[in-house]
Amino acid sequence: MSEHVRVAIVGAGPAGVGAAVKLCEMGVGPIAVIEREKVIGGIPARYTSDDVPTYVMWTRGRVIPGYRFADRLRKELEGTDVAVHLGSMVASVDPETRTLTVVSPGRGVWQLTADAIVFATGARESSRSERGWIYGHRPAGVHFTTNMLDFGGSASADAAIIGSEVMGYAAAAKLRRAGAGRVTVTDDAARPRSWLPKRLFFYRWARPAWVGRARCATVRGSRRVEGLEFADGSSADVGQVAITGVLVPNSELLAEAGFEIEPGMRRVRDVTDYRLDASGIFLAGNVLGLSCSGQWAYWTGKWAAARVAKLTPAR
């Protein structure tokens, strides 16, 4: 089973949707979007509560919850004839022939070829081991924020947030709203990594304590987390720990396809103006190694799309 499209887009998060919409506007097609989740919207779509807004559109001074931003993306796509394959994962890429090997629930493995491929695969938060300063046990109750919210959080327990980017302060707000007790944000930096006005925005829900310069944090508790101990001997007795921020680009498909990746931050090398090398492969959004909001990722999708249209003649 093989299909051919003018442009294949990997990922239906903000960047992928931005790229698809822009290409349609420019009359480029046909376009296929491959999305491994069951819904359109990427990371913002994971935040399904009205309680605390996420993925704030700072640039327009407006603030909306993640799922509503995802809804807007979905509606934009609905008005186009872009083929969206949900629940489908790209298992491998052949850059020579620009072939994607895709796994879908109904069809199993199939091939999609394209004149150009846009990787809008986003980023994930780095794990506790990847950060290099978190030690100790690996008990239950230490989660990425996204998992913790999936589970509804630990109702009344005090919480520690590892990571002081704006996601950390958003997580603190969400955990407080879910009923958490005292919240502490900690990071290995001297000052919180997020800009003060962004932090202040979340102060209406939570004013977390701050432990900076935490060169080493040790998780206590062998079955369920009991606390965090810091290098200076201080500690926080908490019943839940959220790991947030420090985004790692989802660049592994490109790495496996033979493109060079920076070992540390895992950015794809040789990307100029959204184009990888001189190939028909383009990158958009947080896979570029940015750490940007959904709105910004959406725009990079549009800019990448403009480059695709210019550099990829129709066959």
Added chain:
Amino acid sequence: MPGVIRYNWPEGYCEPELRFTGQSAEPYDVIIVGAGVVGCALAYRLSHYNVRVLVLDRKHDVSEATSKANSAIVHTGFDAPPGTLESKLVTGASRMWPKMAERLKIPYMRTSAILLAIDDEQDHLIAKIHHKALENGVDDVEVLTAERVREMEPNAADTVRSGLLVPRESVADPFTTSVAYAEIALANGVDFVLGVDVVAVEQAGGGLNAAVTADGHRFAGRFVVNAAGLGSWHLAQTYGGAEFTINPRRGEFLIFDKLASKLVSRILLPVPTPTTKGILVSPTIFGNLLMGPTADDLPLEMVDATDTTPAGLDHVRKGGAKLCPSLGKWPVIATYAGLRCNCAEGSYIIRPNDGMQGVMSVIGIRSTGFTASPTLAEHLIERLVEDCGLKLEANSDAVDSREAYPGWWAERPYEDAAKVAADAAYGRMICYCEKITEGEIAAAVNSPLKPRTIDAIRRRTRAGMGRCQGFNCYARLAEIISRESGAPVGRITKCGPGSEVTA
């Protein structure tokens, strides 16, 4: 007839029929305390005879302690102390492994190993180690020049002076090994009760002994094997076993991202010092590279101290850098620590009728126990027969193989068109990093041992064990276990009661 497996779960954590509620089909011929790789291997070998066997463990899965956190190397025994029981069992088992792995469907890969001498002093020791290998009957080893080493492992340290190639050193899947032993044992009629903490062994009258649990349940059997690993000392005190001293020896490890795997293709071993075997760099069967372990002796009470430390992981990095300096700059996706059993009186101490008639202590099975498990099981059966008086007759109905490898090994289920057509769940990707489908996860939950914890499912399927460490799939694993077992998500645990993922 297949055996039964029961778990000591609180009410509502699993299906009622899977819960241990105090019933068991006693008396047994042999009760094995400890479902680590030794206990499971013994149960597997015993299941080929017509004896009634029960396996007990305090954890809610098999191989949840020493057997799960190690370097997973199948040793040739080239550097074992010659003439010891350990040397005999390890070298014997090493030759059994390739065929056994195929039969039991245990992922196994012959990688070979190179012992690297990185200074003059170590260079002189290579000849001595070569001699020792020959003494142990490992006669396929080969001394390598520095040039040869660099040809074979271009990323090995520049300081390499010489090396010793050990062609049959291999790696295997430590989790599947115990699971495979236990599944075959179960199929052949061995019973399991997991989640029960055996705190004493007592005489029960009528030639029987009883394993007594923390909540007062007594399991009666003629023979009791203490294969409780780091728990063996406390247990031995209750039946008056002869003196011995053990303690946990902690080993910390780093697992590197698969992107770095091309750097090293063989196990790189340092030249051992009198006190330690040192930090090695090794491919894992899962396709990552591993660095470790440390060797920190802890007091006996610290049997749950599987925490990593800044000093320990720093030591691992420095040690590993001596063998492969370029590995250090690649991302580490996981860190872990395991506790091995260090015994002051030596290793592989087997004491039949220890303190009480019919009670056998198995003490000081150190890291080589993973390799030696098949021959050690044979040896334990010999001791039970010759010294304790166990009578054996062959079980002609016994099976000695498993159907299939785990999905991540060999052909991937999502690539099997017939499988996806029959069940769409094999086309639904849950773990994106390791490419594990919903079908595989559901099948693991419904597999013979009925694992119900997230850790148990991770060990069987690899879901959540990849580079994102569960960022994408952790909650979905809990949902699938909940759906398949009928327990609410709030009762799904990471590794047993008290580790609820939601709490």
